[in-house]
Amino acid sequence: MSLLRTPEPPPQQPLPLVWAADHSPARLAVTDANRAVAAWLAAPALWPVPVSLLVGPQGSGKSHLAGWFAAQHACRVIEAADREDAEMLFHAWNAATPAQPLLLTSRLNPRDWGHGLPDLASRLAATPLIRLGEPDDELLAAVLAKLFADRGIKVGDDLIRWLVLRIERSLGAAQAVVDRLDAEALSRRRAVTIPLAREVVDGQFSLF
Template sequence: MTLLLFPELPSEPPLPLAWPVDHSPSRLAVTDANRAAAAWLAAPALWPVPVTLLIGAPGSGKSHLAGWFAAHHDGLVIEAADTHEPERLFHAWNAATPARPLLLTSQRPPRDWHHGLPDLASRLAATPLIRLGEPDDELLGLVLAKLFTDRGIKVGDDLIRWLVVRIERSLGAAQAVVARLDAEALARHRAITIPLAREVVDGQGEMGF
């Protein structure tokens, strides 16, 4: 049984419902921004050791890829690994096997963890590390379109393009703006259009969310 340890999501804006997440291969948004990372996570049997560390800034898509990885491989995912007890990471690393690989995520590389456990440091030094940059326009647009579709909302490509250049460049911001637009549209009995998006995004300050 796969164990997912995701960090706590931002408290605002609240999600009115627990929307299901589709982790099927065809629904994974892949662009040049995350193509190499997605290809690596798709083939854990080819890893030199059964552990990988995924590094990226907040909103870069670590949780998105970790969730997809967990849905397709009988492994363990530990997010924000640098915040966990070093002994737990050490034992998880030792327990990983090709049949049950381990994926760690963090905002920081291991040299900045300051855990003070030499045995863990040696194992992390032998662990493949892949990095995610900020989402590019294509990835942000694909994610926005997927989030609207997951909620059963049809929007035009013009709205997606409008949002891409106005919200913060993170997948968390994409989730937040879609949730807020959905809530506002329901409350106002309006369709989600650029005029509504302008009201909502401009109301959140520069660059939206």
């Protein structure tokens, strides 16, 4: 007489959820890495001209700060401005006013944009440039904690510290690892812990 084993249920497939970014002032993580930039963006009325340029490497938090700025002020934001049409940028610069300032973002300094439009170059030369570097440990930890909390995932400080030491130093990497850990935890019906994170980050799964 043979014994039949009940087949195990297939892993749960996580639903493709889109988590809305929260750009409210209370949710912005501010550390030494971005404190000066946040202070500048908080007070556009004090800018010498109604345009500013935010420059920083990929994953430094430009988009988050730009979204936060747009949520607080009646303004216009043009991201990746170095890849936009020079004539459009020129007219956008001229149209900016103290009541509706303009924020440009770019990974490159204006001298490296290669647009070849002297009138735009002169205006960019008069534009305050604010710079972001790579996130520091404190900012990366705060962003990771926020991303987990946004999904209702309870994690320990030990996991946050473990991730900060191992993932790429960018806010994009923080987003990617939280997305992947959330998906793997749902699929395997497991809690988000260091052992699961070790499998995702160090071994079995590729984030990028």
